[in-house]
Amino acid sequence: MTSDTIHIEQSGNKVIVARDLTKRFGTFTAVDRISFEVERGEIFGFLGANGAGKTTAMRMLCGLSRPTSGSGYVAGHDINTETEAVKRSIGYMSQKFALYEDLKVCENLRLYGGIYGVPEKEMNNRIDALLENLGFQQEKETFVRQLPLGWKQKLSFATAIFHEPAIVFLDEPTGGVDPVTRRQFWEMICQAADRGITIFVTTHYMDEAEYCNRVSIMVDGRIEALDSPANLKQRYNTSTMDGVFQQLARKAERG
């Protein structure tokens, strides 16, 4: 048994645990004592207005920024003391994050697989399996720069979960993507979640918030609401997640 599995068992089925997580920059409190837990295989929507503190919170959970106070565990690893182990057990994709345009599809996968320690003897099989799953076999030797935008986004996601991380962080993964591809992208997300990969996703498309099992909404550094979309809509007496968001985020004083 590896040390990873022991850690996960210790924290039960919770892939993310945040307790009073806080980040201050000088006198400015970007993230103000947030606490929440995310279950294995859950699709967790992390919403908030611009400047609410989403990116700062996400950077702490990815082991890229040290909390000022509070604690957090990601895949059983302490984000205060085990940042390298945290980074190894997560995948990350943002709208801006680009694959290497001058490398072929298979070369990109080999590069990321290598960085994340996919064993060399498994590498080719896993690349082939992944490309087959995406229906991308024909494009194995294609340079990424020649792919249509929608395909690049799908390939970016596949690359982010190529090393089978416990959790993948998606930072506005569908910004600017056409409506059909946006939906295909979400079908990929649901499939990954069904396989047990936990999804932590930010988006400005409120219809996408509906696809999440639970949604948190940050306002001025705090989590103002956290529940399933159905419960949130009921509590705020509105038929859409946009309605929930407008009511909560309008209270924001910074942005």
Place this chain on the structure above:
Amino acid sequence: MPVISVSQLSKKYRRVQALDDVSMEVNQGEVFGLIGPDGAGKTTLFRILATLILADKGRASVLGLDVVKAFKTIRNRVGYMPGRFSLYQDLTVEENLQFYATIFDTTIQENYHLIKEIYQQIEPFKKRRAGDLSGGMKQKLALSCALIHKPEVLFLDEPTTGVDPVSRKEFWEILKRLKQEGITILVSTPYMDEAGLCDRIALIQHGQLLTIDTPSAIVNGFDGRLLAVTSDAMTRLLADLRLHEQTMSCFAFGDTHHLTLKNDTLTDTDLKSWLGQRGHTNVHIRPIDATIEDCFMQLSSNHAEL
């Protein structure tokens, strides 16, 4: 006479056909939306109209002036807010605004009424460097700078991309008031729900216009009946609906699935019992009006078949 006129415009970057025979007109005082995903050609069209690049084929005019022959005059009479933040990061908020006023041979005071409402929100930070502003504040500064010379036409390339839903709503309120000042606005967005805020829109994909009309005419032109379907198992419902032989298309739309059928002989009761046989419980089916996004998907798939 239209304020913006584009006729059979084409532009190619090496292998990519960015614009393919695009024609459209924008009238005086209109808010005209260019709606489409990244890579559709929106920015290329803006750059041609803002006299920054040349088209390969076709003609374009702004305020009755040819974009090639009269580029200097056009530049003095239009405001352009590019998609990428392009103000001077190491100048302060106030210095950037001052700079733009000066190069257009005006002063902040002269046209302050135009930007007052927007600029007041960032004025407390006027000594801060532009590079240190939040995304929302950068957007407001960029709009202020594009307006300071009182342009007759405003080009806004994806001003709300990456902006949260509350700030997006505020931004559209600002555009509505600028329209009342008589400014003609050409604005692009990848958010289909913003289409309804424009007087007229063009849906664009792969460098081609799919349609040009008022948002309500486009929605009314949706071909066939659109159904919203829900059950207790939404993921499986999507897969099952796609298996039905009468299904034309089925896509997830937030908390419902939108379904179109090949013909309208299948009744809701038939579909309900078919889904019941597949173990679906709590099935609800109701006819709904199409959204712009439904129309975009229908038009782009029709276009792909041509």
